[in-house]
Amino acid sequence: MSHPQTNIINFSAVAAQAQVLPSPMPTLFRLLNVTHHQVKATHCQYSATLYNEACTIRVCWSRYRPDSRLKDGLLVSPRGLEPSNHSGWAYKISGLSVRTMPSPDENLFHTIPASWVDDREVVQQAAALSDALSKPYRHLFNAIFWDGERFRRFCIGPSSMQNHHAEINGNLRHCVETARRLQRDCADLTDLLDPGFCILLGLLHDAGKADEYQLSSNGQWIMTDRGSLLGHKVTITEWIAIAKDVYGVDLTEGSYLALQHCLNSAQNAPQWLGVRESVMLEAFLLSGHDRTSGKLDMFRRLAPPANSGWGCRHVHMKYRPYFVGVAPAGNGGQSLQTSNQ
Numbered sequence: 001m002s003h004p005q006t007n008i009i010n011f012s013a014v015a016a017q018a019q020v021l022p023s024p025m026p027t028l029f030r031l032l033n034v035t036h037h038q039v040k041a042t043h044c045q046y047s048a049t050l051y052n053e054a055c056t057i058r059v060c061w062s063r064y065r066p067d068s069r070l071k072d073g074l075l076v077s078p079r080g081l082e083p084s085n086h087s088g089w090a091y092k093i094s095g096l097s098v099r100t101m102p103s104p105d106e107n108l109f110h111t112i113p114a115s116w117v118d119d120r121e122v123v124q125q126a127a128a129l130s131d132a133l134s135k136p137y138r139h140l141f142n143a144i145f146w147d148g149e150r151f152r153r154f155c156i157g158p159s160s161m162q163n164h165h166a167e168i169n170g171n172l173r174h175c176v177e178t179a180r181r182l183q184r185d186c187a188d189l190t191d192l193l194d195p196g197f198c199i200l201l202g203l204l205h206d207a208g209k210a211d212e213y214q215l216s217s218n219g220q221w222i223m224t225d226r227g228s229l230l231g232h233k234v235t236i237t238e239w240i241a242i243a244k245d246v247y248g249v250d251l252t253e254g255s256y257l258a259l260q261h262c263l264n265s266a267q268n269a270p271q272w273l274g275v276r277e278s279v280m281l282e283a284f285l286l287s288g289h290d291r292t293s294g295k296l297d298m299f300r301r302l303a304p305p306a307n308s309g310w311g312c313r314h315v316h317m318k319y320r321p322y323f324v325g326v327a328p329a330g331n332g333g334q335s336l337q338t339s340n341q
């Protein structure tokens with residue numbers, strides 16, 4: 001926060017109390033509210049919020065000159081953070097290390113602030129999914145989304161403009177739900193399915209939509225040129241290939257081909273299209289859970305009061321949906337009420 005005339009930070013307005021820091025401290029933080037002012041020619045005073053689900057702290061530090069890399073959304077680690085070194089409004093640190101190399105050991109979903117995703121339950125579900133990934137798969141996911149702006153778009157954007165999950169955070173919600181459904185299949189089919197592979201499929205299957213939609217100046221979601229010309233499947237295919245090669249993700253050729261097959265194959269695609277027919281169980285399961293998640297969201301949105309009777313029409317549903325209602329607990333389903341609206 002700056003003084004109107006002198007551009008001096010008003011420390012009292014951003015005061016943060018010393019707090020009990022967790023042990024061990026998280027090593028990865030999302031940089032937020034970063035601000036600086038030049039005290040003199042060789043002295044630049046910085047302050048920022050470092051966000052991690054386990055610990056959010058206000059920090060301040062000095063530099064000789066401004067660091068043009070420091071922007072909100074970046075992944076960083078504090079240097080010289082001492083629990084006792086609190087100035088009364090922030091922890092004094094010696095500086096920030098910008099984390100440029102994706103780590104397979106970090107959980108990116110622990111770095112999602114509430115300003116990105118208000119629904120903390122879906123963030124916790126996503127974090128649990130990331131924890132369940134094997135190291136190479138988490139490395140691939142992190143390599144794709146180490147870019148803070150891209151990860152923010154993935155977390156914030158919708159899954160469609162008018163169809164299912166067509167709201168803020170809709171795509172994240174849909175990907176997490178699809179991944180959790182696949183994870184449940186894995187618990188039933190331990191001899192056939194790899195949980196890490198299936199979870200990664202669910203998380204990534206619509207991840208390319210992060211670059212398919214953008215908010216217009218009037219607050220409406222519109223399709224980007226990339227979305228119109230390529231579509232999200234081409235985008236995620238690109239991201240996987242680049243992340244694997246640039247960051248040296250330890251993915252076997254077999255896993256790479258299987259992942260790309262499940263994300264790009266289709267059932268009953270005309271042969272002339274050149275799209276490969278799905279031949280993997282994971283591809284069939286992904287397709288089914290993807291459609292279930294989408295339909296469930298549509299039916300929820302179109303349901304009438306008390307979820308009983310005829311719901312609302314929707315341009316993407318041929319027929320008006322009908323709901324039988326849910327019996328109150330304990331009466332064995334004998335008193336379902338339906339109303340024709």
Ligand SMILES: [Fe+2]
Nearest residue numbers: 174205206290
């Ligand atoms: Fe989907």
